[in-house]
Amino acid sequence: MARVTRAAVLSLLTALAGLSVGAPARADLSDDAARVARMWSLSGARVARLPPLFVEHGRSRLIAISPPPAGAAGAAADAAGRAGAAGAARAPAVGRAKADDCLTVAFLAPRIVEFTVEPEPAPGDASALGGLVDRLRGREPDDERRVHSAAGAAMITRCGPAREELRRVAVDMLSPRGALDVVVAASSGVLDRVESILPERAFGPVAPRGDPGRPAEPGPLDARVARAARRARAEGALRVVPTDMRASVVGTGQFSVKLSEGCHRVDLMAEVPSATVRRATDIDAEAREAGTGRLLDRDRSDAPDARLDFCLGEPAVVEVPFLGAAGPVKVVLSDAQWSMAPYVPGHFGARARGNLAAALHRRHAPAPRAQPIAEAVGTQGDTLVPVQIEPGRCYFAAAALVRGEMRALRISAELGDRAARDDAGDRSEGAGVAFCSDLEESAALRVAARGNSPVWVLAVWPMD
Structure with missing residues (x-):
């Protein structure tokens, strides 16, 4: 009896060690799809993964779904990491039934992506077919057949004759764009939910959006x-x-x-x-x-x-x-x-002068009381401008567009291990940053410009 007990304990420790040695946990989309496929395979389902999709907002995709072929369960389990006899022992006769009555499709995207999936209506269902056509044409039908994603995941299961609805599924992206992994499984019963396999995608109750009502009246x-x-x-x-x-x-x-x-x-x-x-x-x-x-x-x-x-x-x-x-x-x-702030240079043109003044005004900087100590002109890309400064004094640096079209403009000031930066924003053509020197005698100013042939000017003023 003692020898039997020791053998059982040794077998248990060996099994636990085998479970603990595996691939490191990863959080990318392909690994999430592999986990779902592996767990469904261990339940006896026939599982297959479709090629990844990329869907953009406003362009619905119609996906053809076919039941996985015979032997797909074993293939999916081997691809997921060869779970072995221990996994098979945890999956009793649920998946060994002769008839696969249910078809399940899981759609996985990054957790910040929102989308909806809508199965094809049953033959003869004219109202549901009209809703699907509206969806594919970009209209917004009021149809309860659509399934909204939660934490980047959506799952549809149909059993019996209703499996025919999953021959084709329309995917509509609510986010600007997103990549999707699709896992298809045929089983004799309902499979585990995606959120139970991927607990990091579990979500709480979602409150209805409600009606915000009419806009507030502005008054007289x-x-x-x-x-x-x-x-x-x-x-x-x-x-x-x-x-x-x-x-x-x-x-x-x-x-x-x-x-x-x-x-x-x-x-x-x-x-x-x-x-x-x-x-x-x-x-x-x-x-x-x-x-x-x-x-x-x-x-x-x-x-x-x-x-x-x-x-x-x-x-x-x-x-x-x-x-x-x-x-x-x-x-x-x-x-x-x-009024226009004094000592804003005008020799670069009226547009540059206005944009430099806008950088000062937006940052609520005091009006300069002296001419700029440094000026520079640059174009597309990242430019480093070293500037000599006085210890114990503060400065304001502004970058402004002279001509061209600006998509992004950023200025940063680096002094030792300290840095400050400012972005121009969507509709502005000027950015400014204030900085002070303790013991430093030089500062590194960096200007990053992106756009259509932009030309910018940099000015640095000493401030009281």
Whole structure:
């Protein structure tokens, strides 16, 4: 009896050691699909993996699904790592049935990707077929047959005659794009859920989205105009000049105003009609230079009023088209003006001067009181500009577009083991960063520019 006990213990320890020695855990998409295929294979199912898919938003993919061929269970188990006799012992007769009544398809994507899957309707189901056609044509049907992914995974099971619905499945990407791994299994019963095999993809209850209701009413026009003027003056604006016009019957229009050099904040506010039934007020606008058509700023937010911020290197006529007013109502353009900061160089042109001033204004930097200690010009790519500085003094460096089209602009300042950086943003053509020296006598300024033949200028000012 003692020898039998020792042999049993030795066998158990050997089995545990074999289980503990394996491939390291990985979290990529292919490994997740392999885990699902392995666990379904150990349950006796016939399993196959389809070639990976890449789906983009707005372009539905129709996937043909076929039951795995005979012997697919063993092949999937061998590819997943040869689970061995211990795994077979954990999978009793569930998967050894003669008839495979159920077909299961699992769709796996990265956990941040959202998508829906919709099986093909049964023959003769005209309403469901119409919903599938709508989905493939880009329309949005109201169909409960669709399965939404959760944590990047979706699973569909059909048993008996309903297996025919899985001959083809439409995949629609809700995220911009994503890669998918597809695992297909035929079994005699319902298989384990994906979230039980991949617990890192488990999710809690999802609350319904609900209806947010109508947009908030912005309030009386005169009060909003006065509030915008007070806010601008509190931030240092020299003057605020209002201009008004009446929108068209569909709530559109365009202002054309001559603005001085310097920085401007343009607020567009529309009157709210007194009628009970009316369209919501949501002004969207943009500012462009007349003649050149260069975009200065754009506001497409869901707020009732629009706000545009930009700086001009010289006086110019600016066109401000808008839409979103609730019919032929009064619309006010309120222009808050800040003077051009002194010592902003103008020899690079009006566009560069305005963009340098915008970098100072956006960062709320004090106006420079001296000429720049360093200037540089660069183009596409990453550029390093070393600058000599004084210990114990602070500086402000700005990079601005001179010509071309900018897709991304970044400036960074490195002093020893310290660094600061700033990105221009989507609609800005200037970026600025402040830095101070302790004992350093030099700073490394880096400018990264991406776009269509961009040319930029760098200026560095000493600050008090």
